[in-house]
Amino acid sequence: MRPDGRKSDWLIDFWGTMKLSNRKLPLLDTLVPVATLVIAITTAASPAAGQGNAAGADVYKAKCATCHGQDGSGNTPVGKSLQVADLRSAAVQSKSDAELIQSVTEGKGNMPGFKGNITDDEIHAVVTFIRTFAGKGDSAPKKK
Numbered sequence: 001m002r003p004d005g006r007k008s009d010w011l012i013d014f015w016g017t018m019k020l021s022n023r024k025l026p027l028l029d030t031l032v033p034v035a036t037l038v039i040a041i042t043t044a045a046s047p048a049a050g051q052g053n054a055a056g057a058d059v060y061k062a063k064c065a066t067c068h069g070q071d072g073s074g075n076t077p078v079g080k081s082l083q084v085a086d087l088r089s090a091a092v093q094s095k096s097d098a099e100l101i102q103s104v105t106e107g108k109g110n111m112p113g114f115k116g117n118i119t120d121d122e123i124h125a126v127v128t129f130i131r132t133f134a135g136k137g138d139s140a141p142k143k144k
């Protein structure tokens with residue numbers, strides 16, 4: 001309120017702005033869904049982005065599952081004979097990404113190194129992927 005009793009001008013300004021933005025709305029109405037669509041498409045198309053991590057899953061299936069099993073348990077004939085690590089286990093999951101990347105890159109024990117076989121990006125993606133095994137196995141939810 002202003003001292004002279006008139007309603008302050010803010011209301012008028014407010015309505016002015018509203019009308020202005022109302023006029024802009026049709027444009028926004030088209031722009032927002034289009035932008036959302038574009039974001040959705042780019043996210044889906046870019047392999048390493050998003051929670052889906054299709055690239056990691058593909059690499060895992062192609063390069064790791066023979067030994068480690070689809071579920072990471074290592075319950076495969078090859079896995080058992082090579083004594084693979086249970087990727088669901090706390091022993092593996094408690095390691096840092098850097099350590100796991102190192103093991104996958106350089107190899108460890110009976111596991112061959114994947115350097116030069118798959119790209120560094122693929123190694124990152126597959127390590128991100130094996131995080132999804134955490135807590136899935138019988139041996140996984142051990143208390144620390």
Ligand code: HEC
Pocket residue numbers: 059060063064065066067068078082083084085087091092095099100103104108109110111112114126127130
């Ligand atoms: C030829 C069989 C074989 C293949 C293929 C294989 N691994 Fe392994 N992996 C092993 C064995 C054996 C171990 C246990 C090594 C040890 O601790 O001595 C292991 C251990 C691991 C570990 C635990 C490493 C650590 O630091 O404790 C991770 C993580 C892992 N593998 C990820 C992968 C990923 C990712 C791939 C695919 C890119 C893969 N492995 C492919 C046999 C394999």
